[in-house]
Amino acid sequence: MGIFNIRKPKDEQLNAKIEELNHKIKDKEQELERIKKEISMANDELTMQEFGFFKRRYKFSESTKYKEALNDIRAKEKLLVKTGQAGIILQPMQLDNSTSKGRALQKSLIKAAIRGFNGESDALLTKISVSNAPQKISALIKAFEQLNKMYFRNQISIAPEYLRLKKQELQIAAEFELKKQEEKDILREQREREKEEKKFQEELKKQQIKYDKDIAQFTNAIEIAESKLLTASKFEIEELTKQILEYKQKIKNLNCQGPSKNVGFGSLKM
Structure with a gap:
């Protein structure tokens, strides 16, 4: 039971x-x-x-x-x-x-x-x-x-x-x-992007410093060459004029490129 x-x-x-x-x-x-x-x-x-x-x-x-x-x-x-x-x-x-x-x-x-x-x-x-x-x-x-x-x-x-x-x-x-x-x-992806962007900005800053330095160097070289033209001989004038044109072309090339062209982060997703 x-x-x-x-x-x-x-x-x-x-x-x-x-x-x-x-x-x-x-x-x-x-x-x-x-x-x-x-x-x-x-x-x-x-x-x-x-x-x-x-x-x-x-x-x-x-x-x-x-x-x-x-x-x-x-x-x-x-x-x-x-x-x-x-x-x-x-x-x-x-x-x-x-x-x-x-x-x-x-x-x-x-x-x-x-x-x-x-x-x-x-x-x-x-x-x-x-x-x-x-x-x-x-x-x-x-x-x-x-x-x-x-x-x-x-x-x-x-x-x-x-x-x-x-x-x-x-x-x-x-x-x-x-x-x-x-x-x-x-x-995690966001942190990776932030890390990559930080590296990009640091590299860009380095390139900007180099760019400014090169522009200042070529500008200074042009000023020196132009001051020498005042007392230069005919042969020296031709040579100095050639140098001035070369420096101006280098400045032009730098201005076309800009400091960011040489930064190695072309694939950065902004």
Whole structure:
């Protein structure tokens, strides 16, 4: 004899009881079919994941939004537990011919089932990523089914709504990790660009100093040559004029090039 003593229904209530049980069986079959479809969809997502695809469901622009969504989901989970909606009493049972004792025991078993399911969910959250999210969601559904099967003889079940929230939690957690990695990559790229730009500016500064020095040197050489023209012979005038033209051409070339032409960072993304 089990822990529960269910009163044998009277003959006149038998048909009603059978009809009620058939209705519950039908409901369970429908729920099982729905879960099978969810598993099939999860397997399809897993297949696509193997080809590098990951379906984002929330698409928040910042990782903080995912964190807020996780907190919201967990608050809803706690509310279901607090209000007694995380578990379901499929059929009230009696303990020692007492309905109240039977109900108290069933509530206690629901608490144990929820605790076990939470443990499974927390373990699956460890090291979750977009690459293993479909497998972990499938494992969560399997844990849900196994626990409900184990506690079915006690006529209790974890609520499908609680499973739905736990699945959302895994999905958001996976996308949260992906978004955090994307933000790290963006920050790293930004730092690399800033480092490259800093090197560019330092090299540009060096080239500017060299440019200014060369311009001053050629300008000074022109002034010296022009001052010599005042006392130069015919032969010297031709030579000095040639030098002046050469220096002016060098200044012109420097002005055309500018100090940045010789900086070796042509590929810098500004």
